[in-house]
Amino acid sequence: xxxxxxxxxxxxxxxxxxxxxxxxxxxxxxxxxxxxxxxxxxxxxxxxxxxxxxxxxxxxxxxxxxxxxxxxxxxxxxxxxxxxxxxxxxxxxxxxxxxxxxxxxxxxxxxxxxxxxxxxxxxxxxxxxxxxxxxxxxxxxxxxxxxxxxxxxxxxxxxxxxxxxxxxxxxxxxxxxxxxxxxxxxxxxxxxxxxxxxxxxxxxxxxxxxxxxxxxxxxxxxxxxxxxxxxxxxxxxxxxxxxxxxxxxxxxxxxxxxxxxxxxxxxxxxxxxxxxxxxxxxxxx
Amino acid sequence: xxxxxxxxxxxxxxxxxxxxxxxxxxxxxxxxxxxxxxxxxxxxxxxxxxxxxxxxxxxxxxxxxxxxxxxxxxxxxxxxxxxxxxxxxxxxxxxxxxxxxxxxxxxxxxxxxxxxxxxxxxxxxxxxxxxxxxxxxxxxxxxxxxxxxxxxxxxxxxxxxxxxxxxxxxxxxxxxxxxxxxxxxxxxxxxxxxxxxxxxxxxxxxxxxxxxxxxxxxxxxxxxxxxxxxxxxxxxxxxxxxxxxxxxxxxxxxxxxxxxxxxxxxxxxxxxxxxxxxxxxxxxx
Numbered sequence: 001x002x003x004x005x006x007x008x009x010x011x012x013x014x015x016x017x018x019x020x021x022x023x024x025x026x027x028x029x030x031x032x033x034x035x036x037x038x039x040x041x042x043x044x045x046x047x048x049x050x051x052x053x054x055x056x057x058x059x060x061x062x063x064x065x066x067x068x069x070x071x072x073x074x075x076x077x078x079x080x081x082x083x084x085x086x087x088x089x090x091x092x093x094x095x096x097x098x099x100x101x102x103x104x105x106x107x108x109x110x111x112x113x114x115x116x117x118x119x120x121x122x123x124x125x126x127x128x129x130x131x132x133x134x135x136x137x138x139x140x141x142x143x144x145x146x147x148x149x150x151x152x153x154x155x156x157x158x159x160x161x162x163x164x165x166x167x168x169x170x171x172x173x174x175x176x177x178x179x180x181x182x183x184x185x186x187x188x189x190x191x192x193x194x195x196x197x198x199x200x201x202x203x204x205x206x207x208x209x210x211x212x213x214x215x216x217x218x219x220x221x222x223x224x225x226x227x228x229x230x231x232x233x234x235x236x237x238x239x240x241x242x243x244x245x246x247x248x249x250x251x252x253x254x255x256x257x258x259x260x261x262x263x264x265x266x267x268x269x270x271x272x273x274x275x276x277x278x279x280x281x282x283x284x285x
Numbered sequence: 286x287x288x289x290x291x292x293x294x295x296x297x298x299x300x301x302x303x304x305x306x307x308x309x310x311x312x313x314x315x316x317x318x319x320x321x322x323x324x325x326x327x328x329x330x331x332x333x334x335x336x337x338x339x340x341x342x343x344x345x346x347x348x349x350x351x352x353x354x355x356x357x358x359x360x361x362x363x364x365x366x367x368x369x370x371x372x373x374x375x376x377x378x379x380x381x382x383x384x385x386x387x388x389x390x391x392x393x394x395x396x397x398x399x400x401x402x403x404x405x406x407x408x409x410x411x412x413x414x415x416x417x418x419x420x421x422x423x424x425x426x427x428x429x430x431x432x433x434x435x436x437x438x439x440x441x442x443x444x445x446x447x448x449x450x451x452x453x454x455x456x457x458x459x460x461x462x463x464x465x466x467x468x469x470x471x472x473x474x475x476x477x478x479x480x481x482x483x484x485x486x487x488x489x490x491x492x493x494x495x496x497x498x499x500x501x502x503x504x505x506x507x508x509x510x511x512x513x514x515x516x517x518x519x520x521x522x523x524x525x526x527x528x529x530x531x532x533x534x535x536x537x538x539x540x541x542x543x544x545x546x547x548x549x550x551x552x553x554x555x556x557x558x559x560x561x562x563x564x565x566x567x568x569x570x
Contacts, residue, residue: 027437030458034436034444085402090373090394109375110447113398117370117405118436124409125431128424135420139413142427146410151319151403152312159319162395173315 005275012055013048016076019069023077023126024119037107037115042080045098049222050075050189052276057193057211060269064196067132071141071192074123078149079185081119084112086158120149134199141195148184157181169238178223179216186222187215210263217260218277224253225281257281290560297340298333301361304354308362308411309404322392322400327365330383334507335360335474337561342478342496345554349481352417356426356477359408363434364470366404369397371443405434419484426480433469442466454523463508464501471507472500495548502545503562509538510566542566 020042026035051072058068087094087102088109094102104112127141147153157180164177190211195201201208227239228249240249261274305327311320336357343353372379372387373394379387389397412426432438442465449462475496480486486493512524513534525534546559 024436027441030461031441031444031448033448034441038436081402085398088375088398090398111444113370113373113375114436114440114444114447116402117366118440120402120405121431121435121440123431124427125435128427128431135424138424138427139420142409142413142423146406146408146413150406150410151309151323151399155399155403155406156312156316156319159316159396159399162399163316163318176315 005272005279008272009047009049009052009276009279012052013046015055015065015069016048016051016072017043019073020076023073024122033107033111034114034118037103037111038118040106041084041103041115042077042119045100046076046080048076049276049280050079050186053186053189053215053273054193054196056272056276057190058196059193060264060267060273061194061197061207063193063198064132067130068193068196070126070130070132071196072189074126074141074145075185075189075192077119077123077126078145078154081116081123082149082154082158082185084116084119088112091158091162133196136200137195140201140203141192144191145188148188153180153184154182157184164238165236167238168242171240171243174238174240174243175220178220182223183216183219186219187212190215207267210267213263214260214273214277217256217263218280221253221256221260221277222280224249224256225283228253229283229285253281290557290564293557294332294334294337294561294564297337298331300340300350300354301333301336301357302328304358305361308358309407318392318396319399319403322388322396323403325391326369326388326400327362327404330385331361331365333361334561334565335364335471338471338474338500338558339478339481341557341561342475343481344478345549345552345558346479346482346492348478348483349417352415353478353481355411355415355417356481357474359411359426359430360470360474360477362404362408362411363430363439366401366408367434367439367443367470369401369404373397376443376447418481421485422480425486425488426477429473429476433473438465438469439467442469449523450521452523453527456525456528459523459525459528460505463505467508468501468504471504472497475500492552495552498548499545499558499562502541502548503565506538506541506545506562507565509534509541510568513538514568514570538566 024038024042026032054072054075055068083097084103086092087097088104095105096102103115124142128138130138157177160177161181169177191208194207194211224240227241228246231241257277260277264270264273309323309327311317339357339360340353368382369388371377372382373389380390381387388400409427412430413423415423442462445462446466454462476493479493479496509525512526513531516526542562545562549555549558
């Protein structure tokens with residue numbers, strides 16, 4: 001099972017890479033460094049979990065690969081921008097990401113800042129230029145991505161993360177912070193798969209509600225597993241291990257994973273997404 | 286004439302202020318500092334030239350104020366984000382803007398970075414949530430703003446600006462840089478006015494083509510006047526005064542202003558926009 005899902009993840013990652021390479025093409029050579037910086041971060045790395053979620057939700061609900069790709073790439077562009085800005089000296093000040101020097105280490109802080117801005121902005125261009133979905137879906141997708149990635153979503157979560165460096169959070173606040181910082185973009189990726197599959201889908205459609213619940217559960221589980229894998233790395237920060245021991249943390253993540261699968265079990269072809277949830281729970285990095 | 290246009294600018298600025306106050310409401314108090322930071326920059330300042338352009342193009346083409354406001358606020362949010370990021374230490378490292386300490390001086394670099402990200406992201410939310418325009422217009426507006434503000438537009442211009450700190454540009458490259466950095470957002474503001482006025486307007490509609498030309502001309506004139514007003518402030522950078530003396534620079538800006546007015550003279554009620562162009566040419570700050 002793990003082999004099948006690893007293979008599927010790799011295949012999707014290759015496909016996404018090719019699409020992102022097209023979307024983030026090198027423009028005017030007069031400022032080539034900006035394109036180099038953007039492409040350094042958006043290409044050639046990452047497990048592409050979010051695009052995978054979009055692709056697989058789309059397939060589960062009978063949609064084509066082609067219609068899911070723009071949605072998947074838009075989410076990945078936003079994810080990449082958030083990593084670049086998060087790594088900056090004024091934020092986490094990280095020198096390495098996925099074994100490579102961080103963007104600002106290679107291109108300088110100023111270009112890294114702009115590369116993040118460019119990725120975020122272009123994500124909306126990718127959504128709006130999508131020829132394989134309905135106008136209603138495009139507008140709902142822009143609404144959803146801008147809401148979930150913005151100050152009432154992901155950016156808010158990053159602010160909470162900053163505040164958390166000097167403040168201890170109780171478990172509820174920690175869960176809330178994680179929901180904003182990572183959960184909402186994961187949820188967006190899942191919902192985008194539904195939009196890619198069904199033209200003019202209503203936001204209250206049962207399939208979208210299932211995608212939100214699935215995304216919410218695996219998003220939180222993902223973060224708990226992250227905290228377990230990073231144990232001891234950030235001792236000043238509140239993590240799930242501030243509130244429970246490793247064994248109970250893993251148990252909690254397993255529960256959430258189970259919940260996620262239960263939500264989608266009623267749909268035909270739910271197996272891949274259940275396998276993904278289990279794979280994320282049991283990953284070693 | 287100057288009095289009339291000043292009064293109109295003030296009236297519009299007040300209206301825009303009220304709308305932005307609504308759009309950028311304070312969310313969860315747990316991370317109040319982010320909202321404070323966003324609101325510090327987006328409220329209470331600036332001539333609101335870009336929103337004014339949107340409002341007046343909309344009125345000239347028979348549209349209502351209500352339909353223009355979301356378009357106008359989205360452009361102003363993007364403009365504000367660009368100022369916050371531009372002022373950061375890794376960019377221009379400015380301590381003051383419009384007589385007030387810059388955002389990062391008050392809220393710290395990390396929150397200022399996030400406030401910029403939040404403003405950019407929320408601009409797309411404002412466009413997509415616009416209830417007073419057609420779906421086709423919303424999608425075209427998202428396409429246009431994301432293209433003109435992104436790496437092939439404004440962000441590209443900012444990268445060229447960075448490169449220009451150590452490289453001398455010839456006049457054509459300088460004009461090109463200015464077109465990307467400030468021109469494209471000004472053009473967007475003008476075109477958004479057309480969209481606000483006319484549902485399902487085609488991008489090749491003669492009114493949009495006029496708005497693009499008008500915006501292009503006043504955008505360049507605006508930058509030349511800026512360079513004249515800032516003379517001596519940034520001696521290491523290429524400006525229009527690197528390539529011509531003040532008298533010729535002013536003559537060139539006057540020519541462009543004249544061109545801008547010629548483009549719209551055929552439309553009824555073009556007077557305000559002509560007055561604005563003249564006002565911008567003759568401004569003293």
